[in-house]
Amino acid sequence: MLEKTVTLSQLFDFYGGLLTPRQQEIMRYYFYDDFSLGEIAENLDISRQGVHDHLQRAEKQLREFEEILGLLESYHDLQEETDYLLEKLKGEKPIVREERRDLIEAVKRIKNCL
Incomplete structure (x- = not known):
């Protein structure tokens, strides 16, 4: 789990600017500020499921960017x-x-x- 978190943080460092502003905001809360899904949902006035979906889509996009560009x-x-x-x-x-x-x-x- 820790390795996945480190990898996603690194991918976000390289490709985060290519995500939507909302995905960037949620990723920052989750990975850099260590907010829970519930805390993010409360701050952004969306559901926990909405936060989870944003994180999943962002992770998929980050991995696709790496597959294509290979910067990491x-x-x-x-x-x-x-x-x-x-x-x-x-x-x-x-x-x-x-x-x-x-x-x-x-x-x-x-x-x-x-």
Whole structure:
């Protein structure tokens, strides 16, 4: 459940601006302000079911945006590449030719993502 919440928050960070203003408002209440469905419903004067429906539609749209655009996946790939580079560059032993080649390739992959 926590992993789903983190993923949806990240998807909202990337694609939230593409949702309707109402969906954005409900997502912010739910994920950032940690409001319950009942609290959101009361604040917006709609039913709990209406809040639930908005959240479900927003989640579906966010996942569709990611499927098409892949920004979150690219972001995670960049994080992995930079972690690899940092690990290698912080290493105690000198970098050998093969490792240097790997580091150069990692930098190229990062550059291609930008």
